Amino acid sequence: xxxxxxxxxxxxxxxxxxxxxxxxxxxxxxxxxxxxxxxxxxxxxxxxxxxxxxxxxxxxxxxxxxxxxxxxxxxxxxxxxxxxxxxxxxxxxxxxxxxxxxxxxxxxxx
Amino acid sequence: xxxxxxxxxxxxxxxxxxxxxxxxxxxxxxxxxxxxxxxxxxxxxxxxxxxxxxxxxxxxxxxxxxxxxxxxxxxxxxxxxxxxxxxxxxxxxxxxxxxxxxxxxxxxxx
DNA sequence: TCGTAATATCGCAATATTACGATCACCATA
DNA sequence: TATGGTGATCGTAATATTGCGATATTACGA
Numbered sequence: 001x002x003x004x005x006x007x008x009x010x011x012x013x014x015x016x017x018x019x020x021x022x023x024x025x026x027x028x029x030x031x032x033x034x035x036x037x038x039x040x041x042x043x044x045x046x047x048x049x050x051x052x053x054x055x056x057x058x059x060x061x062x063x064x065x066x067x068x069x070x071x072x073x074x075x076x077x078x079x080x081x082x083x084x085x086x087x088x089x090x091x092x093x094x095x096x097x098x099x100x101x102x103x104x105x106x107x108x109x110x
Numbered sequence: 111x112x113x114x115x116x117x118x119x120x121x122x123x124x125x126x127x128x129x130x131x132x133x134x135x136x137x138x139x140x141x142x143x144x145x146x147x148x149x150x151x152x153x154x155x156x157x158x159x160x161x162x163x164x165x166x167x168x169x170x171x172x173x174x175x176x177x178x179x180x181x182x183x184x185x186x187x188x189x190x191x192x193x194x195x196x197x198x199x200x201x202x203x204x205x206x207x208x209x210x211x212x213x214x215x216x217x218x219x220x
Numbered sequence: 221t222c223g224t225a226a227t228a229t230c231g232c233a234a235t236a237t238t239a240c241g242a243t244c245a246c247c248a249t250a
Numbered sequence: 251t252a253t254g255g256t257g258a259t260c261g262t263a264a265t266a267t268t269g270c271g272a273t274a275t276t277a278c279g280a
Contacts, residue, residue, distance in 0.1 A: 009136035017136040024131030026119035041219040073220040077247045109151040110183040187277035
């Protein structure tokens with residue numbers, strides 16, 4: 001035993017967890033930041049920007065895509081990736097919800 | 111090789127990644143939600159609420175505490191955990207920043 | 221001080237992640 | 251049809267996570 005007991009939690013909890021997990025590695029945070037900075041949402045210049053191999057970056061891109069945080073469309077013989085606003089907003093409103101409940105509560109208890 | 115190449119990224123990226131990673135498991139999302147729901151921020155009723163052993167929950171609590179997402183104070187012979195607003199707000203404003211940059215950009219490119 | 225409830229930690233097994241080199245597949249264009 | 255650039259995938263090694271039972275540890279009350 002020891003595998004992720006992922007079922008036995010709600011859909012919502014799993015959905016948030018999987019988005020958060022995708023952002024749970026500095027390389028992927030860096031990739032998202034890069035995609036935001038580059039205005040054209042260009043593709044694999046990323047390989048030159050990060051100290052990781054092409055294979056590894058491709059894996060991270062896949063993780064981000066699986067989580068719905070980015071999407072890519074074929075653009076000639078390259079691929080154009082960009083951040084998917086919908087998913088970002090979903091995470092954003094979830095965190096905002098937590099934050100709101102906290103301030104509604106008033107004092108932090110401990 | 112194969113270990114996390116975590117260095118070679120900025121402090122900020124690592125900080126966000128570690129907070130996000132802490133939320134990257136449904137059990138931990140569930141724990142945070144529970145701590146928000148319970149008004150008194152009570153301790154280990156959690157063991158009864160989740161289908162996980164006490165040892166496992168204690169581990170998840172530690173992960174959340176290490177990430178700064180919760181804090182605990184000793185309360186008699188029990189422990190009172192609660193969500194740490196400061197860290198939630200940090201994540202919140204980071205995600206809001208991404209979201210803002212996206213809408214500033216106008217159309218999603220791909 | 222003894223017993224008991226609440227937590228933390230240790231040690232282990234199962235599984236997942238991270239990273240890379242080596243290919244493979246695809247498309248454009250020479 | 252070759253050739254080169256772009257990206258995905260495979261195989262593999264190193265490491266991390268997840269989960270649990272067993273065992274501390276700590277604090278309270280009898």
